[in-house]
Amino acid sequence: MDLSYTERERAFRDELREWLAANPPGERPQGEEADYAWRRDWQRRLHEGGWAGVHWPVEYGGRGASLMETAIFFEELGRARAPLPANVLGLLLGGPTLMVWGTEEQKDRYLPPILSAQEIWCQGFSEPDAGSDLAALKTRARRDGDGWVVSGQKVWTSGAQFSKWCMLVARTDPDVPKHKGLTYFLMDMEQEAVQVRPLVQITGEADFNELFVEEARIPDENVIGGVGNGWKVALTTLMNERAGLGFFLQVRLRQLLDELVEQAAASGALDDPRVADRLGDLHVRTEILRLTAYRGLSAIEQYGQPGPEGSLVKWLWSDTNQMLTQLAADVVGPEALTAGRPWAYELLRARGNSIEGGTTEILKNIVAERVLGLPRAR
Amino acid sequence: MDLSYTERERAFRDELREWLAANPPGERPQGEEADYAWRRDWQRRLHEGGWAGVHWPVEYGGRGASLMETAIFFEELGRARAPLPANVLGLLLGGPTLMVWGTEEQKDRYLPPILSAQEIWCQGFSEPDAGSDLAALKTRARRDGDGWVVSGQKVWTSGAQFSKWCMLVARTDPDVPKHKGLTYFLMDMEQEAVQVRPLVQITGEADFNELFVEEARIPDENVIGGVGNGWKVALTTLMNERAGLGFFLQVRLRQLLDELVEQAAASGALDDPRVADRLGDLHVRTEILRLTAYRGLSAIEQYGQPGPEGSLVKWLWSDTNQMLTQLAADVVGPEALTAGRPWAYELLRARGNSIEGGTTEILKNIVAERVLGLPRAR
């Protein structure tokens, strides 16, 4: 066990910090369009600096960073208060999925514009009636000449309004059960048959969209991984879902906590032992979250698979973020409930943490069944 | 809504308080045998004073007290630091079950010695492999001449070593499914075929026993409610399980809390806002428990059935008692972890609260399904 950075990790971090210092991301602008433009511009700068696909192999234009370096990358991004690159789904999910399942032609065609943010990707998995249950999805694709015609509805597609490509899972064979008969497509979003409707959240913002697909056309060459193989390809995408991103979120949590402690110290609230107790607890949780995430990475690096600790990180993060933002309402006072203020936004936004990317209930089931080996819940 | 006592309730309470003042229960003696003798003597004194079967109809030797008066009775008993009468199971469960299902002969024969503590009763429902699942019980009774021969094993039978009669549910027809084919017997404990083994708990005490029944004989006239009708009769027993007793336990909780607050005030711990916060919370919970229990009684008195609040009382009680006794370990110091000291005993004993008389998990299921009408859990 050695928790110091290796020479290589330290060099990676120092180089990144230097670059970030020389290339400050600037302030987040108001408004969704402007925010998106900012993030696309940010990714372009990352790309020019060679930092867009840190975890991608060098042959695909990446930096070939190790898992640990990738984690450091996202931590440092968070620490520099930089945004996530605009094409985060392409970088984290789409690219790695293509690298596993794509043909050479597909990789040549699609990977470069992912890196450069020329083409933004979104994810079309969830459906209104399927929720966490991929096997229940209803979007249908039928053969038509040398392509496919797709109809259905998707939900929780973030960035859809800015995307060129959608990773779409659809049912191509209705006669075989459940997760058989699914196919993974790349759907061109620039067609009339695809309508994007923003899904307003309880924060009043629309980070997500609904997608209405009415006879959209997808050519045959946009099937990824073969017809009927969609379940497996989708699993590759899902397995990449939280790699790295967790470190970004965890730094955000740490920043929020530091902010709250600062305010509590300034207002005198920190002198209340009850507040000190809660903040101490949040500190412990936040640190343990970070340590446990690194333990998970270490296990993958050394044994090729995560240990039991890996599955706990997202759950601990969402719990802690919800506790923190609720405590803020007690510590900060009226400000924390005032519309448009950061704490008020965080309080509302945090309610989604235990739902998005796997509900806490599902995560606990996964821990119990896959990690602890309990018999399948009924 | 009127939360003052009625004239009648006040008179009942005053009379009882007067009697309790004139008949102090004395100090709990050391040792199980002595404790039992003390409780039997206490019941005899209650009986002489006309207080043994307060909730029993006058025709059966009771006082015909209302539900509210019965609650007051148990509250006052707790307040006077009196023990539960030795034959509490006969008084609360056995008697009322006989009144519903017994023949005239059975009532004449069994009810008077329940009241006077001449014959103590115990309950033989639970089995090692059945747990909360009555329908899974395995104890078998087969016909033999004009009686029955019973074999099997029971567990969690409190007071078995002192009991004359056991309310025993056994399977009389193995060919019909589950809860059909059960019969409710009164088994004479004074026979060689019945062996009692104390079941030592984590406290080191043995409040419960295992019962090994090997070809015990039960005459036909000791069937209660008819052959094959055991499920229904047992439900009557179970429905009476917590009537009144809850009020006794809740007063105990209140006394423990008062004790802890006293000690915290004396040691200065109460000046720590964190301790004050926890104790304040326990106060709120304890009071809400009491109020909610009374709400439940009011609903039964007025509408003939408990409202949703009734099902919550045992759950809230066990949670609160566990929180309280764990807090004591933080507030009282070494004393609370020293063998044989009251706080140490309470800490260990409280762990059973969420298991005995229906686990918290089962209680929550019952609340969800029977009160909220959710579909049956799978």
Added chain:
Amino acid sequence: MRFTLTDDQREIQRTARDLLANRSSFEKVRAAAEQGPDEALWRELCELGWPGIAVAEAHGGQGLGAVELAVLLEELGYACAATPFLGTVLAAAAIEHAGSDAQRERWLPGLAAGELRGALGAPGELMPDAPGANVVVVVDLAQRTAAVADADAVEPVQTIDPTRRYGRAPAGGEPLEGDAGPAIDRALVAVSAELVGLAQRALDMSVEYVKERKQFGVPVGTFQAVQHRAAQMLLDVEGGRSAALYAAWTADADPQRLPLAAAMAKAWASDAGRSATASAIQLHGGIGFTWEADVHWLFKRAQLDSAFLGAGAAHRARVTALTRPT
């Protein structure tokens, strides 16, 4: 001892539930969030005499008690109704229980009739219904004093709950001469009752949803984790109801017990309201996190109610202080 409502009280409850179900759907709540309080509904409530339900008949009220008021507030919380009812009844209670005869005569008839609108709160804190109020009572929670502040000095604040108008009032103004303790405690009870209503609605909507919504081929309500969360919500609701009704009863029948009872009710209801409404979002899954699912209105109002006049911790501290052995 009888914890159940009287027939009259049940009648008030039923009337309120029916009226609000018809007149204060979430469609109306959403509209109010955009356009301000539901004036039509407020007029209707005034015609029914609700703002004066607990005000003495001598001052133009109905002369009923804190229990009846709690019953109404629970229903208004249940509907998440967008009216200046809460502020008005709190101001009326303060003036009735801490004001001089002259102050009562001056303000109570108008408040009881709903012709005057009121608000109550601590200076500088978020005060519900303060913008647009004619009678703004500022209370000092530590000193337990109250004064009628300059209504024009109220500064509106947009909170996360746009279905109710909030503002900040400065300290000072025309003092109410009596002990403001009972008025503050009545306010705690009233807002606790509203929190119970919010939590009950959160539970009812969740139960309905999880019975219908299917995942993995079965209603999600069959999952034990869902069942247990719903059971916890019931405990939140029923515990709060026990405490709020008891505290309301003490206000009129046993005022010595009111301070402790009110602190207990607000301590529980503050936490239970937060927790039950957050659970409702969770039980609705992704849908619950969307604007159109409507459960967020309950969560947002519960957050404001929870903080109003002190959140759980403040009242737990008070419970301990009030029960400290001497």
Added chain:
Amino acid sequence: MRFTLTDDQREIQRTARDLLANRSSFEKVRAAAEQGPDEALWRELCELGWPGIAVAEAHGGQGLGAVELAVLLEELGYACAATPFLGTVLAAAAIEHAGSDAQRERWLPGLAAGELRGALGAPGELMPDAPGANVVVVVDLAQRTAAVADADAVEPVQTIDPTRRYGRAPAGGEPLEGDAGPAIDRALVAVSAELVGLAQRALDMSVEYVKERKQFGVPVGTFQAVQHRAAQMLLDVEGGRSAALYAAWTADADPQRLPLAAAMAKAWASDAGRSATASAIQLHGGIGFTWEADVHWLFKRAQLDSAFLGAGAAHRARVTALTRPT
């Protein structure tokens, strides 16, 4: 950055796990509860040099570090082993890190070899392994000083955990001249590691039980409430392990971070140990509440460990104090 154990560390872990599985079954633990520490096991541990694992070679130890010690303590906790190991290594750490050269020479070789037994704790509090100890270190948690007290003055106390002997020592004695802070922090880490082991055992026993035990015709491990409780136990365990290993690493490699890391580890492990062992009783149902189910040994030791040198709240306060912005 590499959080996984080295091959050597894993070897120590494996050896300990195997040895203790063979030599320290619950049968042995039960016997020790009646008759006192397992002397045969203690001799065996001494022969393996375990008491000196973290003591410098110059003083007769193995010269390994706090991580190796934490690994051993987790395994001893896992076995709920009844030996004076904890007290002895804590006393050794105190003397090594706060004692003078003369004090080190006087006591360390004996402690490292297990020929002397040790104990450490605050005066007047419950001190594990104090009865029978030759070297009794009393620490002042606030002043962060330490002294070697008169071992004969130790007053034995029977606690709810009879598998370990407890006593009370008076304040005073021969002072250790150095800063006792690092020694106290190392003690916190060590006991946190033991708590992690207790919690892990509680989890393993529960998982095994709920896979087998049937209710309503199916293994209780299929119930979501059972699954979620077990998942929570895993979080308790793994969070504690992350924190304890990190803190142990800082002790030797980055001592400036030790105070905060130790406080974090003890804050989490104190609560997690209580909660996981209580959950094990609950998951075992009625059986779990009986003496013979053995889970109670874990619960009882976790209670003592939790309170030892300050429970969760004390260390959360310290975390906040240490991270307070200046």
